[in-house]
Amino acid sequence: MTPEIIWFVYLLLIIAVIIALIRVGKLTGPGEHPPARTCPVCGSDLAQGETLFADEIRKNEKESELRIKGCPHCYKKGGQKT
Numbered sequence: 001m002t003p004e005i006i007w008f009v010y011l012l013l014i015i016a017v018i019i020a021l022i023r024v025g026k027l028t029g030p031g032e033h034p035p036a037r038t039c040p041v042c043g044s045d046l047a048q049g050e051t052l053f054a055d056e057i058r059k060n061e062k063e064s065e066l067r068i069k070g071c072p073h074c075y076k077k078g079g080q081k082t
């Protein structure tokens with residue numbers, strides 16, 4: 001093999017590695033796997049759009065706390081627990 005061919009093969013190899021790295025980066029990039037959301041009360045997995053029920057307790061002008069009541073799986077509006 002002439003040195004030109006060796007360089008050409010070497011260059012192709014580098015390009016292939018770069019393309020592979022870009023693909024891996026896209027697959028594991030942010031947004032592909034959103035963090036799992038679980039209910040802190042019962043531990044159920046929450047689907048997209050499912051929200052927690054909570055009461056806001058205002059302590060003063062600046063501070064307020066949230067008292068989490070539960071999710072659609074463990075808390076029903078009206079205070080009935082299942």
Ligand SMILES: [Zn+2]
Binds near residue numbers: 041072
């Ligand atoms: Zn729950």
